[in-house]
Amino acid sequence: MPMLDVKDFGKRFTIHHLEKTMQAVEDINFSIEPGNFIGIIGKSGSGKSTVLKSIYRSYLPDTGILYYHSERFGYIDLATATERQVLYLRKYEIGYVSQFLNVMPRRTARELVQHALLEMGVSEGIARLEAEKALHHFELDRKLWDTFPNTFSGGEKLRLNIAMATVKKPRLLLLDEPTASLDEQSKEKVRDIIKKLKANGTTLVGIFHDIAFMDGLCDKVFNIKQKQLHAKQIGGATHES
Numbered sequence: 006m007p008m009l010d011v012k013d014f015g016k017r018f019t020i021h022h023l024e025k026t027m028q029a030v031e032d033i034n035f036s037i038e039p040g041n042f043i044g045i046i047g048k049s050g051s052g053k054s055t056v057l058k059s060i061y062r063s064y065l066p067d068t069g070i071l072y073y074h075s076e077r078f079g080y081i082d083l084a085t086a087t088e089r090q091v092l093y094l095r096k097y098e099i100g101y102v103s104q105f106l107n108v109m110p111r112r113t114a115r116e117l118v119q120h121a122l123l124e125m126g127v128s129e130g131i132a133r134l135e136a137e138k139a140l141h142h143f144e145l146d147r148k149l150w151d152t153f154p155n156t157f158s159g160g161e162k163l164r165l166n167i168a169m170a171t172v173k174k175p176r177l178l179l180l181d182e183p184t185a186s187l188d189e190q191s192k193e194k195v196r197d198i199i200k201k202l203k204a205n206g207t208t209l210v211g212i213f214h215d216i217a218f219m220d221g222l223c224d225k226v227f228n229i230k231q232k233q234l235h236a237k238q239i240g241g242a243t244h245e246s
């Protein structure tokens with residue numbers, strides 16, 4: 006049973022000041038088995054982020070079905086799920102990490118990770134403990150734990166981002182070019198983090214410009230061409246057309 010099954014997904018955007026619509030992606034088909042790591046590649050502007058943001062429902066899909074196998078709801082179409090269901094899934098089941106840190110101002114790194122747990126209903130004591138474990142696990146310097154992240158380096162911001170997303174132990178984690186502004190050493194750290202997440206059974210979908218980065222990490226790599234993707238995982242093999 007796939008964790009995610011995307012069928013005939015399409016998304017267009019309205020450019021209001023030009024009074025035009027543009028088709029970002031139009032015929033996207035792929036599925037992901039639980040515990041797998043799928044990489045999505047394609048030229049700049051081919052629609053990679055649009056696919057990821059639509060799975061997270063930051064964008065509302067126009068056409069097609071995005072079946073997600075939820076622990077709480079069973080199979081649910083992310084294209085038509087209610088706002089309430091989407092909020093639940095974001096809180097408990099689906100995480101999203103990009104290179105950008107978009108967080109509440111004047112909260113320390115520790116408070117931000119704790120907050121992610123508190124909003125899940127975890128008690129304060131456990132949240133404090135788990136937040137510290139996560140910050141330690143993702144190697145954020147202890148000196149930074151009680152400071153505001155607006156002055157953090159790119160790598161530090163990213164590690165905090167990953168700590169916030171993964172402390173909730175999401176079943177599905179979406180990675181939207183998280184390594185885009187990192188040096189080689191920081192990229193290696195992210196690689197290790199992804200390996201650990203995978204070893205823990207997390208299903209991952211990631212966009213990386215660096216193809217070498219995905220080597221040996223992804224179970225499958227899907228390529229968006231001319232706004233389209235036709236890929237089916239059949240057993241261990243992937244068939245793309």
Ligand SMILES: Nc1ncnc2c1ncn2[C@@H]1O[C@H](COP(=O)(O)OP(=O)(O)OP(=O)(O)O)[C@@H](O)[C@H]1O
Nearest residue numbers: 018019028029047048049050051052053054055056
């Ligand atoms: N919110 C939006 N409003 C209007 N157009 C958008 C929006 N988001 C994306 N697009 C357009 O949709 C197309 C696909 O963009 P998307 O960001 O998904 O591509 P990408 O493959 O992730 O690109 P890159 O590799 O350069 O990040 C582009 O032509 C882009 O301009």
